[in-house]
Amino acid sequence: MTQSIIEIGPLQLSLCLGFVLLAGVTSFKYKLGLGRDLFIGTIRTFAQLFLMGYVLKFVFGANISWLVLLMFTGMVTAAVHIIRGRVSEKSIPFVIPTFLSMIITYTLVTMLVTGVIVGAKPWWTPQYFIPLAGMIVGNSMTAISICLDRLFSDLKARREEVEMKLALGADYREASQDILRSAVKAGMIPSINSLMAVGLVSLPGMMTGQILSGTDPLIAIRYQIVVMLMLVASTSLGTLIVSGLVRRRCFSAAQRLLIR
Amino acid sequence: MCLTLESVSFSYPDGPSILHNASLTFEQGAYYLVRGPSGSGKSTLLRLLCRLEEIQSGNIHYKECDITDIPPASLRRCVAYVQQMPTLLPGTVRDNLLLPFSFQSNKEVSPPSDLELTGYLDSFLLTGITLDSEADRLSVGQSQRVCLIRSLLLRPEVILLDEPTASLDPESAEVVLGKAAELSKQGITVIMISHSEKTPDGIDQIVSILDKGLVQQ
Numbered sequence A: 001m002t003q004s005i006i007e008i009g010p011l012q013l014s015l016c017l018g019f020v021l022l023a024g025v026t027s028f029k030y031k032l033g034l035g036r037d038l039f040i041g042t043i044r045t046f047a048q049l050f051l052m053g054y055v056l057k058f059v060f061g062a063n064i065s066w067l068v069l070l071m072f073t074g075m076v077t078a079a080v081h082i083i084r085g086r087v088s089e090k091s092i093p094f095v096i097p098t099f100l101s102m103i104i105t106y107t108l109v110t111m112l113v114t115g116v117i118v119g120a121k122p123w124w125t126p127q128y129f130i131p132l133a134g135m136i137v138g139n140s141m142t143a144i145s146i147c148l149d150r151l152f153s154d155l156k157a158r159r160e161e162v163e164m165k166l167a168l169g170a171d172y173r174e175a176s177q178d179i180l181r182s183a184v185k186a187g188m189i190p191s192i193n194s195l196m197a198v199g200l201v202s203l204p205g206m207m208t209g210q211i212l213s214g215t216d217p218l219i220a221i222r223y224q225i226v227v228m229l230m231l232v233a234s235t236s237l238g239t240l241i242v243s244g245l246v247r248r249r250c251f252s253a254a255q256r257l258l259i260r
Numbered sequence B: 001m002c003l004t005l006e007s008v009s010f011s012y013p014d015g016p017s018i019l020h021n022a023s024l025t026f027e028q029g030a031y032y033l034v035r036g037p038s039g040s041g042k043s044t045l046l047r048l049l050c051r052l053e054e055i056q057s058g059n060i061h062y063k064e065c066d067i068t069d070i071p072p073a074s075l076r077r078c079v080a081y082v083q084q085m086p087t088l089l090p091g092t093v094r095d096n097l098l099l100p101f102s103f104q105s106n107k108e109v110s111p112p113s114d115l116e117l118t119g120y121l122d123s124f125l126l127t128g129i130t131l132d133s134e135a136d137r138l139s140v141g142q143s144q145r146v147c148l149i150r151s152l153l154l155r156p157e158v159i160l161l162d163e164p165t166a167s168l169d170p171e172s173a174e175v176v177l178g179k180a181a182e183l184s185k186q187g188i189t190v191i192m193i194s195h196s197e198k199t200p201d202g203i204d205q206i207v208s209i210l211d212k213g214l215v216q217q
Helices: A010-015 A017-029 A035-062 A065-086 A095-118 A126-157 A159-167 A172-197 A205-212 A217-249 B042-049 B072-078 B093-097 B114-123 B140-152 B170-185
Strands: B003-011 B017-026 B031-035 B057-062 B079-082 B158-161 B189-193 B205-209
Touching: A010 A017, A017 A035, A035 A065, A035 A126, A065 A095, A065 A126, A095 A126, A095 A217, A126 A159, A126 A172, A126 A217, A159 A172, A159 B072, A159 B079, A172 A217, A205 A217, B003 B042, B017 B042, B017 B057, B031 B042, B031 B170, B042 B079, B042 B158, B042 B189, B042 B205, B072 B079, B079 B140, B093 B114, B093 B140, B114 B140, B140 B158, B140 B170, B158 B170, B170 B189
Parallel strands: B031 B189, B031 B205, B079 B158, B158 B189
Antiparallel strands: B003 B017, B003 B057
């Protein structure tokens, strides 16, 4: 069952602006003050997606390994930049360990999925590597920012408890074990919840895209299952490694809590 | 000499000077009272002695050895710090008392028996409290005494008490102060912060922290 996709032309695309107009009228009528954000958001959606479309077309056409990996590095850099903005604690340097662990972990996970599970040859085939890596980075970005935010806020809120343990001879791992555990858990809950809801509450984006482009739904769900499980693995690995490395930076060599 | 501070200075980032060129000596088995206005750095002084804060200049020696050369866990086993607000974890009194023995650095110290623990509870007048009592049911005064026992179980040579009576009822405060005096008689150096105007019995020396980080012994 493979049908050719119905193309969306410039006219149909501009018709979609009617939806934004509707939202704009609502905002105006109820004085929500969202008009400016809606306008900028719409322009950005068009610009960013068109730009991404041309970049992808170029990378797919060039089919060069280093170009694919360069694009992946760009995606991780953007994700780390967003994490940096979302995490309110600025006194602990977490950007470099986050970037390095995301690059290493997610390259390996994506390689495993494209090369072994999907069986793409070579493993970096852009058509497979880039969308799958993009999903991993996007989901993990949310998980890591939730996890780090929780880690920092709990270390602050439970400072007395952490210092009580340190004063009794605990090292930084023992003193913050429970806090790390709950931070990792908080980061992973959204991807575990999506495992429960998938197919019942929502049809995931990738599967919807494949079905719209004419792929047999039974093939599309297999891809989606791979993606869902891959996302759980990558968010758990990512949050564990990043929070472990960042937690170390919250303590001095003398086992002293640095975060205030 | 047990603990000495030589020209120690400390300030928090973007904050005023807490200690300025402070030099102090604490003798083994003596009982010290640390006094000073609120925010003058009394707690910071105790935290510096067990390296929960790091000095910015000068040095601190514990038994002639620079404290930065002593592994933090070993230092903290000898120089015990009891926080102002008692911190107990969910679980029983026994779980809380045995918490330090679950840490890797204390594995070589054998944990006390139930009999020994019960003896401590009795000597701190914790009547009606058993090892199986839930920690979250204890009053602040009872929790403070449990925290003090927990620190003593590691057999420290110095005990730092950060306003141990601040939130206690007069009866509990009396027990804690009596115990502090008793500990110094047993050869443990006791350094205690107090907000009270009254000088507790048995004090050997008063350390005053004045404005602008100046210290008087």
